[in-house]
Amino acid sequence: MSTTPGGADERVRDADENVRREAVLALARRLSDEFARGAAKTDEAAAFPAAHVQRLRETGLLGLLVPTAHGGLGLGLHDMTRVGRILGAGCASTAMIWAMHCQQVATLVRHGGEELRSRVLPRIAAGDCLLASITTEAGKGGHLLSALAALDTDENGLLLERDAPVVTAGLEADAYLVTMRTGPDSPANDVSLAFVPREDAEVAFRSGWETLGMRGTASVGLTLRARLTEEHLVGGPAGFPAVAVRTLIPVGHLAWCAVWLGVAQGALRHVVGLLRDPKVRRERGRSDLASHQLARVRLRLDAAGAFLGACLTEYEELDALDSAGPGRHSDVAFQLHINGLKVEVSEAAFGAVDDLVQIAGLRYGYTRSPGTPLERAFRDLRAARLMYSNDRLLVANGQLALLDREVGLLSVDGTSGSGHAALFSTADGKA
Numbered sequence: 081m082s083t084t085p086g087g088a089d090e091r092v093r094d095a096d097e098n099v100r101r102e103a104v105l106a107l108a109r110r111l112s113d114e115f116a117r118g119a120a121k122t123d124e125a126a127a128f129p130a131a132h133v134q135r136l137r138e139t140g141l142l143g144l145l146v147p148t149a150h151g152g153l154g155l156g157l158h159d160m161t162r163v164g165r166i167l168g169a170g171c172a173s174t175a176m177i178w179a180m181h182c183q184q185v186a187t188l189v190r191h192g193g194e195e196l197r198s199r200v201l202p203r204i205a206a207g208d209c210l211l212a213s214i215t216t217e218a219g220k221g222g223h224l225l226s227a228l229a230a231l232d233t234d235e236n237g238l239l240l241e242r243d244a245p246v247v248t249a250g251l252e253a254d255a256y257l258v259t260m261r262t263g264p265d266s267p268a269n270d271v272s273l274a275f276v277p278r279e280d281a282e283v284a285f286r287s288g289w290e291t292l293g294m295r296g297t298a299s300v301g302l303t304l305r306a307r308l309t310e311e312h313l314v315g316g317p318a319g320f321p322a323v324a325v326r327t328l329i330p331v332g333h334l335a336w337c338a339v340w341l342g343v344a345q346g347a348l349r350h351v352v353g354l355l356r357d358p359k360v361r362r363e364r365g366r367s368d369l370a371s372h373q374l375a376r377v378r379l380r381l382d383a384a385g386a387f388l389g390a391c392l393t394e395y396e397e398l399d400a401l402d403s404a405g406p407g408r409h410s411d412v413a414f415q416l417h418i419n420g421l422k423v424e425v426s427e428a429a430f431g432a433v434d435d436l437v438q439i440a441g442l443r444y445g446y447t448r449s450p451g452t453p454l455e456r457a458f459r460d461l462r463a464a465r466l467m468y469s470n471d472r473l474l475v476a477n478g479q480l481a482l483l484d485r486e487v488g489l490l491s492v493d494g495t496s497g498s499g500h501a502a503l504f505s506t507a508d509g510k511a
Contacts, residue, residue, distance in 0.1 A: 087137075087138070087139075087143055087205050087206045087207045092140075092153070093151070093152070093153060093154075097154070104141070104153060104159060104163065105159075105166070107139055108162075108166040111132075111136070111141075111167065111170065112166045112170030112171075114132075114135065115129070115135075115171035115174050116170040116171060116346075118131065118171065119172070119174075119453070119456070122171060122295070123173070123295050126291070127296060127298075128251075128296060128297075128298035129173055129174045129296045132171060132174040133174065133177060133249075137210070138207055139207075140152075140153060140207065141153075141178065142178075142185075142204055142207050142209070143201075143205030143207070144159060144182060145160060145185045145189060146185060146202075146204050147201070150197070150198070150201035150202050151202045152201065152205035153205075157186075157331065157392060157396065158392060160335060161335070162338075164335055164338030164339045165345060167339070168342025168343045168346065169343065169349065170346070171296070172294060172339065172343045172457070172461075173294055173297045173460070174296065175339040175343075176248065176294060176339050177248060179335035179336055179339045180211075180212070180213055180249075181210055181212075181249075182335050183335050184211035184212070184257050186328075186331045187314060187327050187328050188204075188211075188257075188275070188314060190327050191314050191323045191326075192275070193314075193316075196275060196311055208254065209255055210253050210255075211253060211254070211255055211256070212248055212249050212250060212256050213247070213248065213256070214242060214244040214256050214257065214258040214302075214304065215259045217242075217244070217245070218243055218245050220268075224259075224324060224329070224468070225269060225271060225321055226268040227259045227261045228261065228268065229241065229242045229243070229260055229261065230260060230261035230263055231262060231272060231308075232264060233263070236307060237307060237308060238274075238307070238308040238312070238313075239308075240276065240281075240305065240307075240308055241303075242258055242260065242303070242305075243286065243302075243303050244258075244302045244304060245286070245287065246300075247301070247302050248298070249297065249299075250283075250299065250300045251283070251285065254277070254278050255275060255277045256278070256281075256304065257273055257275055257276075257314065258273070258274045258276050259271050259273055259320060260273075260274055262317050270318050271320040272313050272315075272317050272318055272320055273313065273314040273320040273323055273328075274308055274313055275312045276306045276308065280306055280307065281304055281305065282304070282306070283304055284304075286300070286302050287301030293456070293458075293463050294460050294463045325410055326409045330391075330409065330418045333418050333422040334395070334418075334421075336464070336467060337384075337425035337426070338388065340429040340430075340461060340464045341385055343433070343457050344381055344384075344428075344429035344430075344432045344433055344457070344461065346457070347436050347454055348377060348381060348432065348436060350452045351374070351439060351440055351445075351452065351454070352374075354440060354444055354452050355370065355374070355439075360444070370439050373438065373439050377435050377436060380431065381428065384424060384425045384428040384429065387420075387425065387490070390417075390490050391490065394414060394417060394490065395409075395414070395418070398411070412483050412488070413484055413488030413489075415477075416480050419473045419476060420473075420477060422468070422473060423465075423470045423474060427464075427465065427470070430458075430461040433454060433458050
């Protein structure tokens with residue numbers, strides 16, 4: 081897939097959807113191989129992978145979810161998860177930056193006002209706008225559906241002032257989606273989502289990012305100050321809860337899980353190659369235990385992948401219902417599934433790599449090795465359970481499970497059979 085400086089090749093962008101899809105997947109595989117060669121350096125330096133992100137910009141992958149009418153590739157969430165898995169196998173930090181960008185793009189596409197979309201989406205498609213998310217806040221942690229800092233209003237419009245302790249790609253982003261209390265007198269659960277262009281904001285560095293894994297995401301702390309208008313409020317004033325339930329939460333979980341699964345899949349690929357190497361086979365001999373362990377890893381990842389696919393199908397079916405009337409994204413069973421997906425894949429991916437370290441042993445698994453980078457995958461995936469804590473999600477799901485008397489289990493076609501509405505106040509902001 082050739083590119084122009086302004087994003088995706090016009091011949092690909094204007095082609096049939098299946099042609100676009102195959103071109104994008106082929107591109108993602110090439111980029112993943114390219115990113116893999118720089119992943120160790122990114123990790124060692126804890127440096128933002130600028131060259132990798134530049135490639136995402138110039139190839140048009142930042143515009144994967146942008147409609148073709150706005151110059152994007154016009155593909156969907158199935159394509160996002162496939163590309164996320166491919167990129168995750170190459171460089172976890174780069175893939176997560178891209179996944180979180182896609183989460184914000186989907187939010188803008190679905191909930192931004194017409195004027196905002198017509199102004200911003202072509203920039204994203206052209207590779208000129210990398211999006212970052214600001215939802216965490218000192219004093220509330222990751223409680224997504226609440227905010228402490230408030231928008232203020234004067235004769236010049238809206239004033240946003242925000243401390244942000246963790247912002248993925250914070251200093252490198254071109255715009256931010258920021259949660260704020262709707263006004264100084266608003267309660268904490270009266271939340272608006274503001275689009276903040278970097279060029280219109282004062283952005284100051286607050287704290288660094290020196291971590292065990294995901295070291296290249298450059299998830300620094302920032303302070304942000306900007307003047308805005310009501311046009312910048314995605315979903316309108318106090319509209320964030322609906323935006324979060326319909327798009328930001330489920331798309332985020334789908335995107336993150338795709339990346340984590342890709343990291344683990346790449347690690348498994350390395351170990352399979354290692355165990356097939358004639359030299360290694362002579363050194364280690366035949367081991368039924370290793371075969372047993374390898375089968376367990378493969379089973380765990382296949383199951384996690386099936387869960388991801390089923391949740392994606394269920395989400396898209398709910399979207400189809402949403403187009404015909406009131407949405408059902410607050411369905412109890414769906415909330416249980418989309419929360420459970422994040423918990424299960426984050427644990428399965430990390431557990432699989434932990435097992436792969438055991439299979440590969442001290443020499444090939446525990447030791448840093450460019451040929452079998454298991455220790456980096458192990459460190460990167462340890463972050464997965466902490467990105468919106470699994471403990472919080474499990475508490476929410478335990479409360480929601482009591483409401484789902486029909487026990488609408490997820491089936492292979494993504495259906496559940498439960499029609500109850502979730503009580504969000506019991507889910508502490510994430511269910």
